[in-house]
Amino acid sequence: MATQSVLTPQGEDFPRWYQDVVAKAEMADNGPVRGTMVIRPYGYAIWERMQAAIDARIKEAGAQNAYFPLFIPQSYLSREAEHVEGFSPELAIVTHAGGEELSEPIVVRPTSETVIGEFMAKWIQSYRDLPLLLNQWANVVRWELRPRLFLRSSEFLWQEGHTAHATYEDAAKYALKIHTDVYNDFLEQVLAVPTYVGIKPPSERFAGAINSMTCEGMMRDGKALQMATSHELGQNFAKAFDIFFQNEAGQAALCHTTSWGASTRLVGGLIMAHGDDNGLVVPPRLAPIQVIVIAVRDESEVNDACARIAASLKGVGVRAQVDANRGSFGRRLTDWEIKGVPLRIEVGPRDLSSGQVTMVRRDSGEKSLVVLDAVGETVLVVLESIQATLFEAARDRRDENTHDVANVDEALEAAQNGFARIAWREVEGPGEQRLKSEAITVRCLMRADGSMPVDDAEEDLVCIVAKSY
RNA sequence: CGGGAAGUAGCGCAGCUUGGUUAGCGCGCCUGGUUUGGGACCAGGAGGCCGCGGGUUCGAAUCCCGCCUUCCCGACCA
Numbered sequence: 001m002a003t004q005s006v007l008t009p010q011g012e013d014f015p016r017w018y019q020d021v022v023a024k025a026e027m028a029d030n031g032p033v034r035g036t037m038v039i040r041p042y043g044y045a046i047w048e049r050m051q052a053a054i055d056a057r058i059k060e061a062g063a064q065n066a067y068f069p070l071f072i073p074q075s076y077l078s079r080e081a082e083h084v085e086g087f088s089p090e091l092a093i094v095t096h097a098g099g100e101e102l103s104e105p106i107v108v109r110p111t112s113e114t115v116i117g118e119f120m121a122k123w124i125q126s127y128r129d130l131p132l133l134l135n136q137w138a139n140v141v142r143w144e145l146r147p148r149l150f151l152r153s154s155e156f157l158w159q160e161g162h163t164a165h166a167t168y169e170d171a172a173k174y175a176l177k178i179h180t181d182v183y184n185d186f187l188e189q190v191l192a193v194p195t196y197v198g199i200k201p202p203s204e205r206f207a208g209a210i211n212s213m214t215c216e217g218m219m220r221d222g223k224a225l226q227m228a229t230s231h232e233l234g235q236n237f238a239k240a241f242d243i244f245f246q247n248e249a250g251q252a253a254l255c256h257t258t259s260w261g262a263s264t265r266l267v268g269g270l271i272m273a274h275g276d277d278n279g280l281v282v283p284p285r286l287a288p289i290q291v292i293v294i295a296v297r298d299e300s301e302v303n304d305a306c307a308r309i310a311a312s313l314k315g316v317g318v319r320a321q322v323d324a325n326r327g328s329f330g331r332r333l334t335d336w337e338i339k340g341v342p343l344r345i346e347v348g349p350r351d352l353s354s355g356q357v358t359m360v361r362r363d364s365g366e367k368s369l370v371v372l373d374a375v376g377e378t379v380l381v382v383l384e385s386i387q388a389t390l391f392e393a394a395r396d397r398r399d400e401n402t403h404d405v406a407n408v409d410e411a412l413e414a415a416q417n418g419f420a421r422i423a424w425r426e427v428e429g430p431g432e433q434r435l436k437s438e439a440i441t442v443r444c445l446m447r448a449d450g451s452m453p454v455d456d457a458e459e460d461l462v463c464i465v466a467k468s469y
Numbered sequence: 470c471g472g473g474a475a476g477u478a479g480c481g482c483a484g485c486u487u488g489g490u491u492a493g494c495g496c497g498c499c500u501g502g503u504u505u506g507g508g509a510c511c512a513g514g515a516g517g518c519c520g521c522g523g524g525u526u527c528g529a530a531u532c533c534c535g536c537c538u539u540c541c542c543g544a545c546c547a
Contacts, residue, residue, distance in 0.1 A: 006508070015540080015541075016540085016541095019540085023480085030538085030539075032538085033538095034537080034538065034539090086545095086546090087546095089470095089545065089546090090545075090546070111547090140547090142545095142546065142547080144545085144546075145470060145544080145545065145546090146470095146542095146543090146544095146545085146546095151547090152546070152547080156547070158547070206547095225547095226546095226547065227547090228547085229547070261547065262547080263547045264547090265547050266547095295505095296505070296506050297504095297505055297506085298504095298505070325505095327505090327508085327509090328504080328505055328507085328508070328509050329505050329506065329507070329508095329509090330505085330506095330507035330508045330509080331507085331508045331509085332505095332507095332508090333507055333508080334507075334508050335508085346506070348505095348506055349506095350506070351506090358506080436544095439542090439543070439544095
Protein backbone atom coordinates (compact mmCIF):
# COMPACT_ATOMS: atom_id res chain seq x y z
CA MET A 1 0.00 0.00 0.00
CA ALA A 2 1.04 3.57 -0.52
CA THR A 3 3.44 4.85 2.07
CA GLN A 4 2.01 8.33 1.89
CA SER A 5 -1.49 9.14 0.85
CA VAL A 6 -2.24 11.15 -2.26
CA LEU A 7 -5.86 11.45 -1.23
CA THR A 8 -7.45 13.21 1.69
CA PRO A 9 -8.01 10.41 4.25
CA GLN A 10 -11.66 9.44 4.70
CA GLY A 11 -11.50 10.05 8.42
CA GLU A 12 -10.22 13.57 7.93
CA ASP A 13 -12.81 14.84 5.46
CA PHE A 14 -15.06 12.31 3.74
CA PRO A 15 -16.59 14.65 1.10
CA ARG A 16 -13.11 15.83 0.19
CA TRP A 17 -11.92 12.23 -0.06
CA TYR A 18 -14.83 11.52 -2.43
CA GLN A 19 -13.90 14.41 -4.70
CA ASP A 20 -10.25 13.40 -4.65
CA VAL A 21 -11.17 9.89 -5.76
CA VAL A 22 -13.47 11.11 -8.54
CA ALA A 23 -10.69 13.38 -9.83
CA LYS A 24 -7.64 11.19 -9.37
CA ALA A 25 -9.25 7.97 -10.54
CA GLU A 26 -10.23 9.98 -13.64
CA MET A 27 -13.91 9.21 -13.26
CA ALA A 28 -15.55 12.57 -13.96
CA ASP A 29 -15.21 16.33 -14.17
CA ASN A 30 -17.66 19.14 -13.61
CA GLY A 31 -19.28 20.43 -16.79
CA PRO A 32 -19.31 24.14 -17.62
CA VAL A 33 -22.94 24.60 -16.57
CA ARG A 34 -23.55 24.27 -12.86
CA GLY A 35 -24.60 20.77 -11.90
CA THR A 36 -23.57 19.12 -15.16
CA MET A 37 -21.11 16.30 -15.33
CA VAL A 38 -18.51 15.07 -17.78
CA ILE A 39 -18.06 11.34 -17.34
CA ARG A 40 -14.51 10.37 -18.27
CA PRO A 41 -13.63 7.10 -19.99
CA TYR A 42 -12.78 5.15 -16.83
CA GLY A 43 -15.94 6.32 -15.08
CA TYR A 44 -17.99 5.58 -18.15
CA ALA A 45 -16.47 2.11 -18.50
CA ILE A 46 -17.72 1.37 -14.99
CA TRP A 47 -21.17 2.74 -15.87
CA GLU A 48 -21.25 0.58 -19.02
CA ARG A 49 -20.53 -2.49 -16.93
CA MET A 50 -23.39 -1.52 -14.62
CA GLN A 51 -25.67 -0.96 -17.58
CA ALA A 52 -24.84 -4.35 -19.05
CA ALA A 53 -25.52 -6.16 -15.78
CA ILE A 54 -28.76 -4.32 -15.11
CA ASP A 55 -29.94 -4.50 -18.71
CA ALA A 56 -29.49 -8.27 -18.80
CA ARG A 57 -31.57 -8.63 -15.64
CA ILE A 58 -34.29 -6.33 -16.97
CA LYS A 59 -34.57 -8.38 -20.13
CA GLU A 60 -34.62 -11.56 -18.07
CA ALA A 61 -37.60 -10.06 -16.24
CA GLY A 62 -39.35 -9.69 -19.58
CA ALA A 63 -39.14 -5.97 -20.31
CA GLN A 64 -38.07 -4.62 -23.68
CA ASN A 65 -36.00 -1.54 -24.41
CA ALA A 66 -37.48 1.40 -26.30
CA TYR A 67 -36.78 5.11 -26.54
CA PHE A 68 -39.02 8.08 -25.84
CA PRO A 69 -38.26 11.77 -26.51
CA LEU A 70 -36.23 14.12 -24.36
CA PHE A 71 -38.83 16.87 -24.86
CA ILE A 72 -42.24 16.61 -23.21
CA PRO A 73 -45.17 19.02 -23.67
CA GLN A 74 -45.60 20.94 -20.42
CA SER A 75 -49.28 20.11 -20.42
CA TYR A 76 -48.46 16.40 -19.97
CA LEU A 77 -46.82 17.02 -16.62
CA SER A 78 -49.86 18.89 -15.37
CA ARG A 79 -52.19 16.00 -15.94
CA GLU A 80 -51.18 14.21 -12.76
CA ALA A 81 -51.51 16.67 -9.88
CA GLU A 82 -49.01 15.20 -7.43
CA HIS A 83 -46.55 14.46 -10.18
CA VAL A 84 -46.38 18.03 -11.45
CA GLU A 85 -46.27 19.39 -7.93
CA GLY A 86 -43.38 17.12 -7.04
CA PHE A 87 -41.32 17.89 -10.08
CA SER A 88 -42.07 21.56 -10.77
CA PRO A 89 -39.15 22.93 -8.72
CA GLU A 90 -36.68 20.79 -10.64
CA LEU A 91 -37.83 21.32 -14.20
CA ALA A 92 -35.81 22.80 -17.02
CA ILE A 93 -38.25 24.31 -19.49
CA VAL A 94 -37.64 25.31 -23.09
CA THR A 95 -39.55 28.47 -23.97
CA HIS A 96 -37.77 29.42 -27.18
CA ALA A 97 -36.81 27.34 -30.19
CA GLY A 98 -36.18 27.98 -33.85
CA GLY A 99 -35.69 31.62 -33.03
CA GLU A 100 -39.23 32.06 -31.74
CA GLU A 101 -41.14 31.83 -28.51
CA LEU A 102 -43.03 28.56 -28.32
CA SER A 103 -46.80 28.61 -27.96
CA GLU A 104 -46.56 25.80 -25.41
CA PRO A 105 -43.37 25.47 -23.36
CA ILE A 106 -41.51 22.17 -23.62
CA VAL A 107 -40.21 20.41 -20.54
CA VAL A 108 -36.90 18.57 -20.61
CA ARG A 109 -37.87 15.20 -19.14
CA PRO A 110 -37.24 14.80 -15.43
CA THR A 111 -38.68 11.27 -15.83
CA SER A 112 -40.94 9.82 -18.51
CA GLU A 113 -44.15 8.55 -16.90
CA THR A 114 -46.17 11.12 -18.78
CA VAL A 115 -44.97 10.64 -22.36
CA ILE A 116 -44.82 6.92 -21.96
CA GLY A 117 -48.30 6.97 -20.43
CA GLU A 118 -49.57 8.76 -23.50
CA PHE A 119 -48.21 6.04 -25.76
CA MET A 120 -49.29 3.20 -23.53
CA ALA A 121 -52.82 4.51 -23.93
CA LYS A 122 -52.36 4.39 -27.67
CA TRP A 123 -50.83 0.93 -27.81
CA ILE A 124 -52.98 -0.89 -25.29
CA GLN A 125 -56.37 -2.05 -26.55
CA SER A 126 -57.06 -5.38 -25.00
CA TYR A 127 -56.09 -7.43 -21.95
CA ARG A 128 -54.11 -9.42 -24.51
CA ASP A 129 -51.74 -6.45 -24.81
CA LEU A 130 -50.96 -6.69 -21.11
CA PRO A 131 -48.69 -6.63 -19.36
CA LEU A 132 -46.79 -4.04 -21.38
CA LEU A 133 -43.23 -4.06 -20.12
CA LEU A 134 -40.98 -1.22 -21.31
CA ASN A 135 -37.61 0.14 -20.33
CA GLN A 136 -35.47 2.95 -21.63
CA TRP A 137 -31.87 4.03 -21.10
CA ALA A 138 -31.77 7.79 -21.20
CA ASN A 139 -30.59 11.05 -19.74
CA VAL A 140 -32.93 13.11 -17.59
CA VAL A 141 -32.76 16.62 -16.17
CA ARG A 142 -33.71 17.62 -12.66
CA TRP A 143 -32.37 21.03 -11.77
CA GLU A 144 -30.29 20.62 -8.65
CA LEU A 145 -29.61 23.28 -6.08
CA ARG A 146 -26.72 21.42 -4.54
CA PRO A 147 -25.01 19.23 -7.12
CA ARG A 148 -22.36 16.61 -6.46
CA LEU A 149 -20.68 14.50 -9.13
CA PHE A 150 -22.55 11.22 -9.70
CA LEU A 151 -24.64 11.60 -6.54
CA ARG A 152 -26.70 14.57 -7.56
CA SER A 153 -26.20 16.22 -10.93
CA SER A 154 -28.68 18.31 -12.87
CA GLU A 155 -28.42 15.94 -15.79
CA PHE A 156 -27.86 12.26 -15.15
CA LEU A 157 -28.04 8.94 -16.96
CA TRP A 158 -30.35 6.19 -15.91
CA GLN A 159 -32.66 3.42 -16.88
CA GLU A 160 -36.37 3.91 -16.33
CA GLY A 161 -38.78 1.04 -16.63
CA HIS A 162 -42.49 1.58 -17.21
CA THR A 163 -45.08 -1.14 -17.18
CA ALA A 164 -48.84 -1.47 -17.46
CA HIS A 165 -50.86 -4.34 -15.99
CA ALA A 166 -54.44 -5.53 -15.85
CA THR A 167 -54.65 -5.80 -12.08
CA TYR A 168 -53.25 -4.19 -8.96
CA GLU A 169 -51.83 -7.52 -7.85
CA ASP A 170 -50.02 -8.10 -11.11
CA ALA A 171 -48.51 -4.59 -11.07
CA ALA A 172 -47.41 -4.90 -7.44
CA LYS A 173 -45.92 -8.31 -8.10
CA TYR A 174 -43.94 -7.06 -11.07
CA ALA A 175 -42.59 -3.98 -9.28
CA LEU A 176 -41.45 -6.25 -6.47
CA LYS A 177 -39.90 -8.67 -8.93
CA ILE A 178 -37.88 -5.87 -10.50
CA HIS A 179 -36.85 -4.65 -7.10
CA THR A 180 -35.69 -8.07 -6.01
CA ASP A 181 -34.47 -9.81 -9.15
CA VAL A 182 -33.02 -6.81 -10.94
CA TYR A 183 -31.93 -4.23 -8.39
CA ASN A 184 -31.18 -6.12 -5.25
CA ASP A 185 -29.63 -8.99 -7.14
CA PHE A 186 -27.39 -6.60 -9.09
CA LEU A 187 -26.42 -4.70 -5.95
CA GLU A 188 -25.50 -7.85 -4.05
CA GLN A 189 -24.04 -10.00 -6.81
CA VAL A 190 -22.23 -7.40 -8.89
CA LEU A 191 -21.78 -4.24 -6.85
CA ALA A 192 -21.23 -6.24 -3.66
CA VAL A 193 -23.34 -3.77 -1.72
CA PRO A 194 -25.79 -5.15 0.83
CA THR A 195 -28.85 -2.96 1.24
CA TYR A 196 -31.89 -2.58 3.39
CA VAL A 197 -34.82 -3.28 1.16
CA GLY A 198 -38.17 -1.81 2.07
CA ILE A 199 -40.86 0.69 1.24
CA LYS A 200 -40.65 4.46 1.55
CA PRO A 201 -42.80 6.18 4.14
CA PRO A 202 -45.62 8.21 2.55
CA SER A 203 -43.59 11.42 2.96
CA GLU A 204 -40.75 10.08 0.82
CA ARG A 205 -42.82 8.53 -1.94
CA PHE A 206 -42.27 9.24 -5.62
CA ALA A 207 -44.55 12.02 -6.85
CA GLY A 208 -47.65 10.26 -8.13
CA ALA A 209 -46.94 6.79 -6.70
CA ILE A 210 -49.08 4.81 -4.30
CA ASN A 211 -46.06 2.87 -3.07
CA SER A 212 -42.30 3.28 -3.50
CA MET A 213 -39.76 0.56 -2.79
CA THR A 214 -36.10 1.30 -2.18
CA CYS A 215 -32.71 -0.30 -1.73
CA GLU A 216 -30.79 1.69 0.88
CA GLY A 217 -27.05 1.18 1.00
CA MET A 218 -24.70 2.29 3.74
CA MET A 219 -21.71 4.38 2.73
CA ARG A 220 -18.41 4.21 4.60
CA ASP A 221 -19.20 7.39 6.48
CA GLY A 222 -22.38 5.81 7.82
CA LYS A 223 -24.76 7.79 5.61
CA ALA A 224 -27.46 6.17 3.52
CA LEU A 225 -27.75 6.20 -0.25
CA GLN A 226 -30.90 5.23 -2.13
CA MET A 227 -29.45 2.98 -4.82
CA ALA A 228 -32.59 2.03 -6.76
CA THR A 229 -36.34 2.50 -6.53
CA SER A 230 -39.46 0.80 -7.86
CA HIS A 231 -42.87 2.40 -7.72
CA GLU A 232 -46.42 1.16 -7.84
CA LEU A 233 -48.28 3.97 -9.55
CA GLY A 234 -51.71 2.47 -9.02
CA GLN A 235 -54.16 3.92 -11.52
CA ASN A 236 -52.99 7.52 -11.08
CA PHE A 237 -51.22 7.77 -14.41
CA ALA A 238 -53.70 5.46 -16.11
CA LYS A 239 -56.44 7.94 -15.18
CA ALA A 240 -54.42 10.94 -16.26
CA PHE A 241 -53.51 9.42 -19.62
CA ASP A 242 -56.55 7.23 -20.30
CA ILE A 243 -54.65 3.98 -20.25
CA PHE A 244 -57.64 1.68 -20.67
CA PHE A 245 -57.94 -1.91 -21.84
CA GLN A 246 -60.86 -4.10 -22.68
CA ASN A 247 -61.08 -7.05 -20.28
CA GLU A 248 -62.23 -10.58 -21.03
CA ALA A 249 -65.80 -9.58 -20.31
CA GLY A 250 -65.52 -6.89 -22.95
CA GLN A 251 -65.62 -4.03 -20.47
CA ALA A 252 -63.25 -1.07 -20.40
CA ALA A 253 -60.90 -1.09 -17.40
CA LEU A 254 -58.09 1.12 -16.19
CA CYS A 255 -54.54 -0.23 -16.18
CA HIS A 256 -52.27 -0.32 -13.15
CA THR A 257 -48.80 1.01 -13.92
CA THR A 258 -45.35 0.83 -12.38
CA SER A 259 -42.06 2.60 -12.87
CA TRP A 260 -38.58 1.85 -11.62
CA GLY A 261 -35.12 3.31 -12.04
CA ALA A 262 -31.43 3.17 -11.27
CA SER A 263 -28.99 5.91 -12.22
CA THR A 264 -25.38 6.99 -12.50
CA ARG A 265 -25.73 7.68 -8.80
CA LEU A 266 -24.75 4.02 -8.48
CA VAL A 267 -21.22 5.03 -9.48
CA GLY A 268 -21.12 7.38 -6.50
CA GLY A 269 -22.47 4.57 -4.34
CA LEU A 270 -19.75 2.25 -5.56
CA ILE A 271 -17.08 4.78 -4.63
CA MET A 272 -18.46 5.43 -1.16
CA ALA A 273 -19.42 1.85 -0.30
CA HIS A 274 -16.08 0.20 -1.01
CA GLY A 275 -13.46 2.93 -1.37
CA ASP A 276 -10.66 3.31 1.16
CA ASP A 277 -7.84 5.76 1.87
CA ASN A 278 -5.95 4.45 -1.13
CA GLY A 279 -8.80 5.13 -3.52
CA LEU A 280 -11.52 3.28 -5.31
CA VAL A 281 -12.07 -0.45 -4.80
CA VAL A 282 -14.02 -2.02 -7.65
CA PRO A 283 -15.63 -5.44 -7.16
CA PRO A 284 -14.21 -7.92 -9.72
CA ARG A 285 -17.55 -8.74 -11.37
CA LEU A 286 -18.02 -5.06 -12.11
CA ALA A 287 -14.45 -4.03 -12.86
CA PRO A 288 -13.71 -2.95 -16.45
CA ILE A 289 -10.12 -3.95 -15.69
CA GLN A 290 -9.93 -6.92 -13.34
CA VAL A 291 -6.21 -7.52 -13.48
CA ILE A 292 -3.44 -5.05 -14.24
CA VAL A 293 -0.15 -6.64 -15.22
CA ILE A 294 2.81 -4.46 -14.34
CA ALA A 295 6.42 -4.83 -15.42
CA VAL A 296 8.76 -4.01 -12.59
CA ARG A 297 11.49 -3.09 -15.03
CA ASP A 298 11.35 -1.88 -18.59
CA GLU A 299 13.21 -4.87 -20.05
CA SER A 300 12.08 -6.72 -23.14
CA GLU A 301 12.08 -10.08 -21.40
CA VAL A 302 9.88 -8.73 -18.63
CA ASN A 303 7.58 -6.85 -21.00
CA ASP A 304 7.17 -9.95 -23.16
CA ALA A 305 6.25 -11.98 -20.10
CA CYS A 306 3.64 -9.35 -19.13
CA ALA A 307 2.07 -9.50 -22.58
CA ARG A 308 1.96 -13.30 -22.46
CA ILE A 309 0.37 -13.31 -19.01
CA ALA A 310 -2.29 -10.78 -20.02
CA ALA A 311 -3.05 -12.73 -23.18
CA SER A 312 -3.46 -15.97 -21.29
CA LEU A 313 -5.73 -14.28 -18.75
CA LYS A 314 -7.89 -12.91 -21.53
CA GLY A 315 -7.97 -16.44 -22.88
CA VAL A 316 -9.74 -17.63 -19.74
CA GLY A 317 -12.18 -14.71 -19.81
CA VAL A 318 -10.41 -12.32 -17.43
CA ARG A 319 -10.46 -8.61 -18.24
CA ALA A 320 -6.70 -8.06 -18.05
CA GLN A 321 -4.57 -5.17 -19.21
CA VAL A 322 -0.83 -4.55 -19.34
CA ASP A 323 0.35 -1.38 -17.64
CA ALA A 324 1.84 1.13 -20.08
CA ASN A 325 5.09 1.10 -18.13
CA ARG A 326 5.55 4.83 -17.89
CA GLY A 327 7.08 6.48 -14.87
CA SER A 328 8.42 4.91 -11.75
CA PHE A 329 7.22 1.59 -10.44
CA GLY A 330 5.76 3.07 -7.27
CA ARG A 331 3.85 5.69 -9.18
CA ARG A 332 2.25 3.13 -11.43
CA LEU A 333 1.20 1.01 -8.47
CA THR A 334 -0.42 4.00 -6.80
CA ASP A 335 -2.29 5.01 -9.93
CA TRP A 336 -3.87 1.58 -10.34
CA GLU A 337 -4.70 1.44 -6.67
CA ILE A 338 -6.59 4.71 -6.90
CA LYS A 339 -8.52 3.27 -9.83
CA GLY A 340 -9.43 0.31 -7.67
CA VAL A 341 -8.35 -2.51 -10.00
CA PRO A 342 -9.04 -5.65 -7.95
CA LEU A 343 -5.90 -7.59 -8.70
CA ARG A 344 -2.38 -6.61 -9.65
CA ILE A 345 0.28 -8.87 -11.06
CA GLU A 346 3.84 -7.65 -10.76
CA VAL A 347 6.42 -9.17 -13.05
CA GLY A 348 10.14 -8.65 -12.52
CA PRO A 349 13.37 -10.40 -13.42
CA ARG A 350 13.55 -11.93 -9.96
CA ASP A 351 10.07 -13.40 -10.35
CA LEU A 352 10.77 -14.72 -13.81
CA SER A 353 14.02 -16.39 -12.80
CA SER A 354 12.07 -18.39 -10.27
CA GLY A 355 9.21 -19.02 -12.71
CA GLN A 356 6.61 -17.06 -10.81
CA VAL A 357 4.92 -13.67 -10.47
CA THR A 358 3.79 -11.53 -7.55
CA MET A 359 0.05 -11.11 -7.11
CA VAL A 360 -1.42 -8.33 -4.94
CA ARG A 361 -5.06 -7.97 -3.87
CA ARG A 362 -6.51 -4.47 -3.84
CA ASP A 363 -8.96 -5.23 -1.05
CA SER A 364 -6.45 -6.48 1.52
CA GLY A 365 -3.07 -5.50 0.07
CA GLU A 366 -2.06 -9.12 0.55
CA LYS A 367 0.84 -10.27 -1.64
CA SER A 368 1.50 -13.79 -2.81
CA LEU A 369 3.75 -15.58 -5.25
CA VAL A 370 2.11 -17.55 -8.03
CA VAL A 371 3.77 -20.06 -10.32
CA LEU A 372 3.50 -18.87 -13.92
CA ASP A 373 1.60 -21.92 -15.12
CA ALA A 374 -1.02 -21.44 -12.40
CA VAL A 375 -1.73 -17.74 -12.97
CA GLY A 376 -4.96 -18.24 -14.92
CA GLU A 377 -6.70 -20.56 -12.52
CA THR A 378 -5.40 -18.72 -9.45
CA VAL A 379 -6.66 -15.37 -10.73
CA LEU A 380 -10.14 -16.75 -11.33
CA VAL A 381 -10.30 -18.08 -7.78
CA VAL A 382 -8.87 -14.96 -6.18
CA LEU A 383 -11.19 -12.62 -8.11
CA GLU A 384 -14.20 -14.48 -6.75
CA SER A 385 -12.66 -14.38 -3.29
CA ILE A 386 -12.28 -10.60 -3.53
CA GLN A 387 -15.88 -10.29 -4.70
CA ALA A 388 -17.07 -12.28 -1.68
CA THR A 389 -14.77 -10.48 0.75
CA LEU A 390 -15.98 -7.06 -0.37
CA PHE A 391 -19.60 -8.03 0.09
CA GLU A 392 -18.97 -9.56 3.50
CA ALA A 393 -16.96 -6.57 4.67
CA ALA A 394 -19.69 -4.18 3.52
CA ARG A 395 -22.34 -6.32 5.20
CA ASP A 396 -20.38 -6.41 8.46
CA ARG A 397 -19.91 -2.64 8.39
CA ARG A 398 -23.61 -2.18 7.74
CA ASP A 399 -24.60 -4.51 10.57
CA GLU A 400 -22.11 -3.04 13.05
CA ASN A 401 -23.31 0.46 12.28
CA THR A 402 -27.02 -0.28 12.46
CA HIS A 403 -28.20 0.35 15.98
CA ASP A 404 -31.49 -0.89 17.38
CA VAL A 405 -33.11 1.86 19.38
CA ALA A 406 -36.33 2.25 21.33
CA ASN A 407 -37.33 5.86 20.76
CA VAL A 408 -36.72 8.97 18.69
CA ASP A 409 -34.22 10.44 21.17
CA GLU A 410 -32.02 7.39 20.86
CA ALA A 411 -32.50 7.40 17.10
CA LEU A 412 -31.25 10.98 16.88
CA GLU A 413 -28.13 9.92 18.74
CA ALA A 414 -27.53 6.70 16.83
CA ALA A 415 -28.08 8.25 13.39
CA GLN A 416 -25.19 10.64 13.96
CA ASN A 417 -22.96 7.72 13.18
CA GLY A 418 -24.72 5.09 11.12
CA PHE A 419 -28.27 3.80 10.85
CA ALA A 420 -30.87 3.50 13.58
CA ARG A 421 -33.51 0.79 13.44
CA ILE A 422 -36.66 1.61 15.34
CA ALA A 423 -40.31 0.69 15.48
CA TRP A 424 -42.21 2.67 12.83
CA ARG A 425 -45.00 3.60 15.22
CA GLU A 426 -42.40 5.44 17.39
CA VAL A 427 -41.47 7.62 14.43
CA GLU A 428 -44.59 8.08 12.35
CA GLY A 429 -45.94 11.61 12.48
CA PRO A 430 -44.26 14.05 14.90
CA GLY A 431 -41.19 11.83 15.28
CA GLU A 432 -40.49 12.13 11.57
CA GLN A 433 -40.55 15.91 11.88
CA ARG A 434 -38.14 15.87 14.82
CA LEU A 435 -35.72 13.67 12.92
CA LYS A 436 -35.98 15.86 9.87
CA SER A 437 -35.04 18.94 11.84
CA GLU A 438 -31.67 17.24 12.37
CA ALA A 439 -31.33 16.19 8.72
CA ILE A 440 -32.25 12.60 9.52
CA THR A 441 -34.89 10.86 7.43
CA VAL A 442 -36.78 7.61 7.36
CA ARG A 443 -35.00 5.63 4.67
CA CYS A 444 -37.34 2.64 4.56
CA LEU A 445 -39.95 0.59 6.35
CA MET A 446 -39.44 -3.15 6.71
CA ARG A 447 -40.92 -6.06 8.55
CA ALA A 448 -39.03 -7.02 11.68
CA ASP A 449 -37.39 -9.90 9.80
CA GLY A 450 -36.14 -7.50 7.12
CA SER A 451 -38.61 -8.57 4.45
CA MET A 452 -40.69 -6.31 2.23
CA PRO A 453 -44.05 -5.16 3.60
CA VAL A 454 -47.06 -4.86 1.32
CA ASP A 455 -47.82 -1.34 2.51
CA ASP A 456 -47.21 1.04 5.43
CA ALA A 457 -50.44 -0.02 7.11
CA GLU A 458 -48.97 -3.33 8.22
CA GLU A 459 -48.63 -3.86 11.96
CA ASP A 460 -45.29 -3.88 13.75
CA LEU A 461 -43.12 -2.48 10.98
CA VAL A 462 -39.64 -1.25 11.77
CA CYS A 463 -37.85 1.54 9.97
CA ILE A 464 -34.29 2.54 9.18
CA VAL A 465 -33.52 6.18 9.87
CA ALA A 466 -30.28 7.86 8.86
CA LYS A 467 -28.58 10.84 7.35
CA SER A 468 -28.46 10.43 3.63
CA TYR A 469 -27.05 11.60 0.33
C1' C B 470 -32.84 29.06 -2.92
C1' G B 471 -30.93 30.80 2.44
C1' G B 472 -26.16 30.89 5.62
C1' G B 473 -20.66 30.41 5.31
C1' A B 474 -15.87 29.93 2.45
C1' A B 475 -13.32 30.36 -2.12
C1' G B 476 -11.88 31.28 -7.57
C1' U B 477 -4.18 33.41 -9.65
C1' A B 478 -0.52 27.70 -15.15
C1' G B 479 -3.40 20.89 -15.55
C1' C B 480 -3.59 20.39 -9.69
C1' G B 481 -2.38 22.67 -4.82
C1' C B 482 -1.11 27.47 -3.16
C1' A B 483 1.62 32.56 -2.15
C1' G B 484 1.06 37.63 -3.63
C1' C B 485 -4.12 41.47 -2.28
C1' U B 486 -4.33 44.36 3.98
C1' U B 487 -0.98 49.49 2.22
C1' G B 488 -2.77 49.66 -6.20
C1' G B 489 3.28 50.78 -9.15
C1' U B 490 9.25 47.06 -12.93
C1' U B 491 8.83 41.30 -16.41
C1' A B 492 3.06 37.72 -11.23
C1' G B 493 5.85 33.68 -8.06
C1' C B 494 6.40 28.61 -5.59
C1' G B 495 5.52 23.10 -5.20
C1' C B 496 3.62 19.05 -7.95
C1' G B 497 2.41 17.73 -12.89
C1' C B 498 3.65 18.46 -18.35
C1' C B 499 7.63 18.64 -22.65
C1' U B 500 13.12 17.49 -24.24
C1' G B 501 17.63 14.89 -23.10
C1' G B 502 20.12 11.70 -19.84
C1' U B 503 20.52 8.46 -15.56
C1' U B 504 16.79 5.28 -13.38
C1' U B 505 12.78 1.50 -12.07
C1' G B 506 10.82 -4.68 -6.42
C1' G B 507 6.05 1.21 -3.24
C1' G B 508 4.54 8.23 -5.50
C1' A B 509 12.88 8.36 -8.63
C1' C B 510 16.96 12.02 -9.89
C1' C B 511 19.80 15.77 -12.78
C1' A B 512 19.79 19.51 -16.55
C1' G B 513 17.03 22.41 -19.84
C1' G B 514 12.04 24.08 -21.38
C1' A B 515 6.79 25.21 -22.34
C1' G B 516 2.61 26.91 -20.08
C1' G B 517 -1.26 32.96 -17.20
C1' C B 518 -6.65 38.46 -20.54
C1' C B 519 -4.96 36.70 -12.06
C1' G B 520 -13.28 33.30 -13.07
C1' C B 521 -16.37 36.86 -16.38
C1' G B 522 -18.27 41.91 -17.12
C1' G B 523 -18.40 46.82 -15.64
C1' G B 524 -16.43 50.85 -12.58
C1' U B 525 -12.62 53.95 -9.69
C1' U B 526 -7.51 55.44 -11.11
C1' C B 527 -2.08 58.15 -14.67
C1' G B 528 -1.85 52.87 -13.41
C1' A B 529 -5.87 47.11 -10.90
C1' A B 530 -4.42 40.14 -9.48
C1' U B 531 -4.79 44.00 -5.56
C1' C B 532 -10.14 48.88 -4.32
C1' C B 533 -15.89 49.04 -5.60
C1' C B 534 -20.46 46.81 -8.03
C1' G B 535 -22.85 42.89 -10.74
C1' C B 536 -22.73 38.00 -12.62
C1' C B 537 -20.76 32.91 -13.16
C1' U B 538 -18.50 28.62 -10.98
C1' U B 539 -16.74 25.46 -6.92
C1' C B 540 -16.81 23.66 -1.74
C1' C B 541 -19.29 23.19 3.26
C1' C B 542 -24.14 23.47 6.17
C1' G B 543 -29.64 23.60 5.47
C1' A B 544 -34.56 23.10 2.47
C1' C B 545 -35.55 19.67 -2.49
C1' C B 546 -34.38 15.11 -4.83
C1' A B 547 -32.18 9.33 -8.21
